[in-house]
Every structure is written in structure tokens, then in C-alpha cells.
Amino acid sequence: MKIKHHPDLSMLMSCAAGSQPEAMAAVMASHLAVCPDCVRDVHEMEQIGAVLFEDLPAEDVDTKAAAMIMRGDTLTAEDNRTTADTARSPDADVPGPLRDLIGDRFENASWKWLAPGIWHIPIKLSDRAVGDLRLIKVAPGQHLPAHSHSGTELSLVLKGSYRDETGEYGVGDVADLDDDIEHAPVADADEGCICLIATEAPAKFKSRLARMIQPLTGL
Ligand SMILES: [Zn+2]
Secondary structure, X not given: OOOOOOOOHHHHHHHHOOOOOXXXXXXXXXXXXXXXXXXXXXXXXXXXXXXXXXXXXXXXXXXXXXXXXXHHHHXXXXXXXXXXXXXXXXXXXXXXXXXXXXXXXXXXXXXXXXXOOEEEEEEEOOOOOOOEEEEEEEOOOOEOOOEEXXXXXXXXXXXXXXXXXXXXXXXXXXXXXXXXXXEOOEEOOOOOEEEEEEEOOOEEEOOXXXXXXXXXXXX
């Protein structure tokens, strides 16, 4: 897996400081699970932080990632928690941090229809959490409506790929978009795309139709 797009510096720093909102931390934990480069960067930032604040112990990055994933213990895929069997099957394709939520095979997860060619699994955050976390599955070649955001959108490709105005994103890539970027993603023509997406605030759609159905989709 060759990862081309990583979280930006401020996202890595807030990850190292353990100060991320729950939804962002879940996406970061899933990226760190596949990206040794960002694990190294976060580890270095933690060490710098420990020097600056000597009273605070330098946590091992694995501990930090584990803490984020443990925070994920408060997360539940709505109506879809699979506690019975989270053991990894030989053909598992769901990353470790998400397996307790949706099982270990994307094709067996309980996708809910959202719009033509688009399915999702909303992930319930803890009561205190702000923002939104969900998995989105997009059919091959499907276009998503053009939209921007009121805050940060952090998305991680888990399967397939997509492209938008900012580039092409494959498995392991993170798109770290702030609120001044408008984009209209298109899923790969052969494989489609599955992403884990954290947002701070609801999307702002350009089209009137997309805005009209927004209360129904929860996006
Ligand atoms: Zn990375």
C-alpha cells in the first residue's frame, strides 16, 4: 500500500496531544493502523511535547493509538454492533480499529441505502461528542453532490478509490479538508469506494435537491 495523502501537520499535532474530537480520533486511529510514516511523526511530536512539558510522561505511540481506539469503545455502529464474533477471518478487509463496530468484512456490514449508488453506516458517538462519524460506500463511477463544510472533514479511504478537485485517493489515503474547499468526489469506475468520514459540522451542498433531502440523510 503506497499512501500518498496524509493528515496535515495540525491534525498530527492534535493527535499527538490527544486533544482530538472523538470522530477525528477514530479516523486518525484507522490511518495510523496502516501508516508507519504518521506513526513515526506522531511519536516524535509526543516526545517533543514531553520535553516541553516535562511533568507529563512521554506516552508510547501504541499506547496513544490504543487510547484512541479505546475511546472508540464508546462508539457503536447504529443497530449494527457485532459483539459476538470480532475475530479476524482470513479474508477480513475491515481495519482492526473498526472491526468491533461493523464486523470484519465490508460486504457483510449492515449498509443503509442513502441515495442512488450511495450507502452508509452512521457510527454513534458518545453523548458528549460533537460532529459526525460514518462509513460511506459509493458505487463504481458514482458522483457525490458538490459540497463544502462548516468545519474540518477528515476522510480515510478503506477500499477502492475516488478522485475530486484536490487529487486521487486510494486505500490508506487521508483527505484533510478545511471549510474553504468545495469538492465533488467521484468513485473509481471499477471498484467504487468505501470511506470513513469524520465531520465537525453538516455539509453545505450546492444543489437545492441535495439540501432538500439533507435532513433525511443526516449528512
Ligand atoms: Zn500517514
